[in-house]
Amino acid sequence: MKRIISLMLVIVLSLALFAGCGETNDVPKDKPSDNNSEQTANENPGEPKDGGTITVALSATPKSIDPVKYTGVYEGNIITNVADTLIKYKQDLSELVPNLATEWNVSDDGLVYTFKLRDDVHFQQGKYQDGRLMKADDIKYSLERSAKESAMNRLSMLDHVDVVSDFEVKCYLKEANSAFLTVLTDSGNVIVPKEEVEGWKEAFGFNLVGTGPFKVVQWNNDDSVVLERSDNYWGEKPHLDGAVFKFISDRNMMTNALRTGEIDVATDLSGESVEIVKSAEGLVLQEVPGLHVGYVYMNLMEGPTKDKRVREAIIRSIDIDQMVKGIYKFDEAERGYLALPPGSWGYDESLESLIPSYDPERAKELMKEAGYEDGFTTQIYVADKPARVKMATILQSFLKQNINVDVEIKKVEWGTFSDIASKGKAPMYGMSWTWYPDPYFFLNYMFHSSQIGALGNGQGFNNPEVDRLLGEAGKATETNERAKYYKQALKLITEEYSRINYSHEKVIYGLTDRVQGFNLRADSQITLTSSEVNVWLNK
Amino acid sequence: MLKTILKRFLQIIPILFIVVTIIFVITRMIPGDPAAVMLGPQAPVEAVNDLREELGLNKSISQQYFMYLKDILKGDLGKSYYYNESVVKLITEKFPNTLSLSLVAIIIALIIGVPVGIISATKQYSFFDYISMIAALVGVSMPIFWLGLMMVLVFSVKLAWLPSIGMGSIDNGLWDLVSHYILPSICLATIPAATFARITRSSMLEIIKQDYIKALRSKGLKEKIVVWKHALKNALPPIITVIGLQMSSLLAGAILTETIFSWPGMGKLIVDAISNRDYALIQSTVLFVALIYVVINLIVDIAYLYLNPKVSYEAGKGGE
Numbered sequence A: 001m002k003r004i005i006s007l008m009l010v011i012v013l014s015l016a017l018f019a020g021c022g023e024t025n026d027v028p029k030d031k032p033s034d035n036n037s038e039q040t041a042n043e044n045p046g047e048p049k050d051g052g053t054i055t056v057a058l059s060a061t062p063k064s065i066d067p068v069k070y071t072g073v074y075e076g077n078i079i080t081n082v083a084d085t086l087i088k089y090k091q092d093l094s095e096l097v098p099n100l101a102t103e104w105n106v107s108d109d110g111l112v113y114t115f116k117l118r119d120d121v122h123f124q125q126g127k128y129q130d131g132r133l134m135k136a137d138d139i140k141y142s143l144e145r146s147a148k149e150s151a152m153n154r155l156s157m158l159d160h161v162d163v164v165s166d167f168e169v170k171c172y173l174k175e176a177n178s179a180f181l182t183v184l185t186d187s188g189n190v191i192v193p194k195e196e197v198e199g200w201k202e203a204f205g206f207n208l209v210g211t212g213p214f215k216v217v218q219w220n221n222d223d224s225v226v227l228e229r230s231d232n233y234w235g236e237k238p239h240l241d242g243a244v245f246k247f248i249s250d251r252n253m254m255t256n257a258l259r260t261g262e263i264d265v266a267t268d269l270s271g272e273s274v275e276i277v278k279s280a281e282g283l284v285l286q287e288v289p290g291l292h293v294g295y296v297y298m299n300l301m302e303g304p305t306k307d308k309r310v311r312e313a314i315i316r317s318i319d320i321d322q323m324v325k326g327i328y329k330f331d332e333a334e335r336g337y338l339a340l341p342p343g344s345w346g347y348d349e350s351l352e353s354l355i356p357s358y359d360p361e362r363a364k365e366l367m368k369e370a371g372y373e374d375g376f377t378t379q380i381y382v383a384d385k386p387a388r389v390k391m392a393t394i395l396q397s398f399l400k401q402n403i404n405v406d407v408e409i410k411k412v413e414w415g416t417f418s419d420i421a422s423k424g425k426a427p428m429y430g431m432s433w434t435w436y437p438d439p440y441f442f443l444n445y446m447f448h449s450s451q452i453g454a455l456g457n458g459q460g461f462n463n464p465e466v467d468r469l470l471g472e473a474g475k476a477t478e479t480n481e482r483a484k485y486y487k488q489a490l491k492l493i494t495e496e497y498s499r500i501n502y503s504h505e506k507v508i509y510g511l512t513d514r515v516q517g518f519n520l521r522a523d524s525q526i527t528l529t530s531s532e533v534n535v536w537l538n539k
Numbered sequence B: 001m002l003k004t005i006l007k008r009f010l011q012i013i014p015i016l017f018i019v020v021t022i023i024f025v026i027t028r029m030i031p032g033d034p035a036a037v038m039l040g041p042q043a044p045v046e047a048v049n050d051l052r053e054e055l056g057l058n059k060s061i062s063q064q065y066f067m068y069l070k071d072i073l074k075g076d077l078g079k080s081y082y083y084n085e086s087v088v089k090l091i092t093e094k095f096p097n098t099l100s101l102s103l104v105a106i107i108i109a110l111i112i113g114v115p116v117g118i119i120s121a122t123k124q125y126s127f128f129d130y131i132s133m134i135a136a137l138v139g140v141s142m143p144i145f146w147l148g149l150m151m152v153l154v155f156s157v158k159l160a161w162l163p164s165i166g167m168g169s170i171d172n173g174l175w176d177l178v179s180h181y182i183l184p185s186i187c188l189a190t191i192p193a194a195t196f197a198r199i200t201r202s203s204m205l206e207i208i209k210q211d212y213i214k215a216l217r218s219k220g221l222k223e224k225i226v227v228w229k230h231a232l233k234n235a236l237p238p239i240i241t242v243i244g245l246q247m248s249s250l251l252a253g254a255i256l257t258e259t260i261f262s263w264p265g266m267g268k269l270i271v272d273a274i275s276n277r278d279y280a281l282i283q284s285t286v287l288f289v290a291l292i293y294v295v296i297n298l299i300v301d302i303a304y305l306y307l308n309p310k311v312s313y314e315a316g317k318g319g320e
Helices: A002-021 A073-082 A136-149 A180-184 A194-206 A251-259 A272-279 A308-316 A320-327 A349-354 A360-369 A386-403 A414-422 A440-447 A464-475 A479-495 B002-029 B034-039 B045-055 B061-073 B087-122 B127-140 B144-158 B174-208 B211-218 B223-260 B266-275 B279-307
Strands: A053-058 A087-089 A096-098 A101-106 A112-117 A158-165 A168-173 A214-220 A224-229 A242-247 A283-289 A292-298 A333-335 A377-383 A406-412 A428-434 A499-512
Touching: A053 A073, A053 A251, A073 A214, A073 A224, A073 A242, A096 A101, A112 A136, A136 A158, A136 A168, A136 A194, A214 A242, A251 A272, A251 A499, A251 B144, A272 A283, A272 A499, A292 A386, A308 A360, A308 A386, A320 A333, A320 A386, A320 A499, A349 A479, A360 A386, A377 A386, A377 A414, A386 A406, A386 A428, A406 A414, A414 A428, A414 B034, A428 A440, A440 A464, A440 A479, A464 A479, B002 B061, B002 B279, B034 B045, B087 B127, B087 B174, B087 B223, B087 B266, B087 B279, B127 B174, B144 B174, B144 B223, B174 B223, B211 B223, B223 B266, B223 B279, B266 B279
Parallel strands: A053 A242, A377 A406, A377 A428
Antiparallel strands: A087 A096, A101 A112, A112 A168, A158 A168, A214 A224, A224 A242, A283 A499, A292 A428, A292 A499, A333 A499
């Protein structure tokens, strides 16, 4: 028996050692942020110091950081710190500013975009090139690769790129699409060297090389990605020695890890975690209004909600202010009205008055007119997320109480949810949408008839006039002109009462107090070093 | 005995075939399109369709099934859609992490559970017996998720003694590695420790009441030798069965524990595979877990034969 026990002990210890060897270290912490922060966390942090590694926790596990393959914001967060785009959004997302391109202009027909490039940008040294100068050929290669291979069809509007000189390119579009510049800021369209992409092949997704402030040194599947400062970065030198992006899928554990100092930055906080971070010593809460819309879709293709009167009755029977207070007990969101977030330049406050107010009596009349005097039975689908489930529960009680509609709550996990919702099989479903401040990424994806069948327009919104206005907005090159079309489209959309837009959730991060200069962005993008941000660690 | 072992070994093949078929059907029955899940909510329709085509999801279910069977026979378990890597590589990467955690947990459980059970049996109805059996009852009914969170709150957040997430690395010294094992392995050991204590106690109670134990005692043999050598040896078979069962179910417990502690093991791999609708990975991980169950059972049976040669798996065949 003794022999067996000692043998087992030896096996276990050697396995433990062996298994431990491949693992990454838990690196120290500190983190930066971007943009648009309404509250600056640390007002007077003293002189920036060099050194230290920041640990940022991401709530999902990245599968690849090859720009053409990435699909989630959390992957984009790593990519933007390793590689650069031609142009980018300012930290406050108010306008597009130069990055690798110094200037650009658009032809009158909106089909040709000319970019002048910086001439002092080098790639990080990799396995297949030694840190050479970045030139126009690289822009052509990277953008055309994205146009052809992007999993998300990110650059589908791009036809081809012509190299004019070493530091000038012309991009030709298939048809005018003024969202092109915005799309160029996407992490999916960063500039990468051909040698590395072709050398690494599939494994490029774990060995991304770019022109950014940090380079990838280690990829630990399912656990973390380790970045180190790049010595030949063209911009301001980062204060940080490096950064670790660690994957922690459980919110509670992420908050706990922040409290223990194992991570410096906890992303996407909600619920009680917000309160815990607020009240804990040594932790700082940062929040900004997000580019986010929380909504309930109503099926426009079949069932009682096909009737506009029923949709209006449903909206009128819910006290949305009360609902928002009930869902977001820790003030994690603003009350919403329209299908765009107020942070988007297409937002039109005057349209808020078009939303039917809380009026149970009028709701009952409308139900009677529509022939549902006695109510009906329906279902709402939500993904298994606390804020959505609370919303559905509150909605359920309002509808039962005011218009005798029985709502069955179907709580399903994401894979099932997206399948049912996108195919129009749900009478109602609750979800949210967030993207760039450009209205294209909200209105085109959620209300253009070509997106019926995708999750964006799973409800089957189909209005030829809205399609036409969205098309015009895409062709116009002036922002003011585009805004005019989008506002017209938004008005028609709002008048359809096609959904209940109830909230704009905030972006909320928790930081340890040693993180300085972190600046939260409304699009959740994490920037550690840029022309506007340079995160450093105190202590 | 060799013949028995060989026979048991051959039985594994039809069992695994049934597992493969059932899991294939189930993964295809859960709603959700791997392509849509992979690309996320903002994916345009065309991108999702292109990816479906690329992944071969447009083929009929039966075509996919026969292709899958053919690949398995060739020893090819396929490629994970999500990680774009061979599932064999992913499993061999993650399994050692889960195995080491489970083994540490099972050893902790044995070190605590078996002696407590023995002492409780020898001191039946004593204060120790009551307390330890109440503790064991609490232990078996403990929700792992809650326990893990509480342990983190106390030992990581309040006392700052131990790390709360990840696996640590020997590169940072032995303590880094060991400290990362402590909370998850204790969390994982709770249910098996309690189970071992209960089963050891009842098995021992049965044995020490038997006549030959009384005889040994009356011969003046030291109590320690009577209990730990003679009684324990005969009480072992049911305990070994339970150890085997617990070893297999540790893998299930590891799913929760690994999620709580962000432990990069098989448990997390399986959970992620299911939520990502990563068909090849779900199929292979489940097949792998099934294989482990079967193998552990086989080992338990062999251990049984060894400890108690009277047990015969030929029984029931009539007159052999």
